[in-house]
Amino acid sequence: MTTRIISSAFLMMFLSVPVYTQDVNLELIEAGEKGETENIERLLAAGAEVDAKDEKGVTALMHASAESHTQSVEVLLAAGADVNAKANDGLSALMVVARGNTKIVGALLDAGADVNAEAQHGVTPLMVAVAMGNRTIVRALLDAGADVDARADSGVTALILSERNGYVEIAALLKKAGAIVTEPGRPQDTLLANESSAINTVGEIVVAQFNYSASDGEGHYAKNLPELIEAGLIASELATGMQNGYQFATSVEGETFTVHADPILPGETGARHFFADESGVIRWSMEGPATVFSPGFGESEPGPE
Numbered sequence: 096m097t098t099r100i101i102s103s104a105f106l107m108m109f110l111s112v113p114v115y116t117q118d119v120n121l122e123l124i125e126a127g128e129k130g131e132t133e134n135i136e137r138l139l140a141a142g143a144e145v146d147a148k149d150e151k152g153v154t155a156l157m158h159a160s161a162e163s164h165t166q167s168v169e170v171l172l173a174a175g176a177d178v179n180a181k182a183n184d185g186l187s188a189l190m191v192v193a194r195g196n197t198k199i200v201g202a203l204l205d206a207g208a209d210v211n212a213e214a215q216h217g218v219t220p221l222m223v224a225v226a227m228g229n230r231t232i233v234r235a236l237l238d239a240g241a242d243v244d245a246r247a248d249s250g251v252t253a254l255i256l257s258e259r260n261g262y263v264e265i266a267a268l269l270k271k272a273g274a275i276v277t278e279p280g281r282p283q284d285t286l287l288a289n290e291s292s293a294i295n296t297v298g299e300i301v302v303a304q305f306n307y308s309a310s311d312g313e314g315h316y317a318k319n320l321p322e323l324i325e326a327g328l329i330a331s332e333l334a335t336g337m338q339n340g341y342q343f344a345t346s347v348e349g350e351t352f353t354v355h356a357d358p359i360l361p362g363e364t365g366a367r368h369f370f371a372d373e374s375g376v377i378r379w380s381m382e383g384p385a386t387v388f389s390p391g392f393g394e395s396e397p398g399p400e
Contacts, residue, residue, distance in 0.1 A: 120147035127155025127171065128321055128334065130164030135171065145176045151332050152183035160188040160203070161335045162321075163196045168203075178206040182335070185214040191335055193220035193236070194227045194342070194359075200235055210239045216285075216340065217247040218360060225253045225269070226360045228262050233269070243272045251363045259362045289340040289365045293356045294377060296338060300345055300354045301371050303328035316352040316373075320345055340364025357384055 123143040126134040135155065139145060148154050156176040159167040168188075172178065181187050189208040192199045204210065213219055221241040224232040233253075237243065246252050254274040257266040300320075306328050307317045320336055320343065323329045336343050337359065345354045351373045358365030370378045370385035378389040 119143040121149070123147060124149050124153070124155045124158060127164070127167055128158035128162060130159060130162060130167045132164070132166045132170050135167055139174050145171060145174045146180055148180070148182075149331065149334070151334060152181065153334055154180050154182075154188075156180070157182060157186070157188045157191060158334065160192040160196070160199055163192070163199065165196070165198050165202070168199050172202060172206045178203055178208045179212060181212070181214075184332075184337075186335060186337060187212045187214070187220075189220045190214050190218070190223060191337070193223040193229075193232055195229055195232070197229075197231050197235070200232050204235065204239045210236055210241045211245060213245075216364065217245075218364070219245045219247075219253075221245065221253045222247065222251070222256060222360055222363075225256045225262065225265055226260070226358075226363075228260065228265065230262075230265050230268065233265055237268070237272050243269055243274045247360070247363060251360065256360055256363065285340075285364075286366050289358070290367055292339040293341040293343075293358075293365060293367075293369055296333070296341070296343060297354050297356050297369050297371050297377050299329060300343065301373075301375055301377075304345065304352050304354075304373070316347045317345065318347050355384060 119138050119141050120143050123135060123138040124147060126138060146154055154176065156168065156171045156178070157180070159171060179187055187208070189200065189203045189210070190212065192203065211219055219241070221233065221236045221243070224236055244252055252274065254266060254269045257269060300323065303323045304316050307323060307326055308314050317323045317326065320329065320333050323345070324331050324334060332338060333343060340359055341356050341364065342359055343354070343356050345352060354371045356369040358368065367379045367381055368383060368385045370387065370389060372387060376391040378385045378387070378391045380389045
């Protein structure tokens with residue numbers, strides 16, 4: 096963190112809030128990311144701003160939602176957190192969690208989350224839930240008034256996504272809600288750009304894991320992206336795990352680590368899924384999450400359809 100050479104006495108002359116406010120705000124954001132509920136309550140009591148944002152515009156509520164810390168989400172909402180606050184990339188807490196945590200989705204909707212809020216490229220929470228195949232969340236969003244025919248910038252809709260992925264029951268649910276069938280062409284330049292960015296990011300995470308292990312002292316790998324961010328080894332913009340249409344994750348399995356990159360909206364924000372481990376080989380799949388058994392680059396390398 097850059098330190099400005101300004102005396103605290105000078106700041107106190109012009110600021111009406113204590114000089115430690117910024118520190119407790121940053122601590123609150125970190126506590127939300129880690130799900131430290133008791134610490135969140137302590138920091139709020141100490142004057143932390145419930146809607147404070149980090150340099151990427153991410154709040155404690157967004158972090159807690161992204162990491163599925165249900166109790167922390169409930170405490171932050173009870174403290175008046177802005178359920179519709181958006182990060183710099185347009186992501187809201189509902190957008191981040193629509194991929195899989197039913198209880199948090201319900202809590203956010205009950206708190207007044209905008210069910211039709213759009214992130215970059217016009218992506219909505221309903222599209223994310225459909226892309227992840229989560230029928231329960233799809234139904235919850237529709238019941239909350241989600242626009243069933245909302246279109247991303249390229250024209251894709253929730254129904255198009257369900258049919259591309261073979262989610263028959265979800266497609267039927269969307270049609271029952273009045274979804275209209277029509278599919279425009281997909282812009283190949285966007286798919287290629289997002290995939291290229293995802294490949295680079297997977298490579299960066301692999302290198303970060305090697306560096307983390309080298310500096311750990313015991314040869315351990317980082318358990319997740321927040322640990323790599325805290326160590327200063329990857330950009331903080333990956334705090335939500337989402338970037339340029341892809342969802343990234345890293346985990347430790349025994350004495351090895353894995354890295355996954357999956358398009359948020361398969362076929363729309365990216366056609367290929369990517370995987371890497373300590374071998375450093377980046378592998379891909381067109382049919383779903385890539386694994387160690389998927390082909391690596393050089394074996395075959397198709398682009399988007």
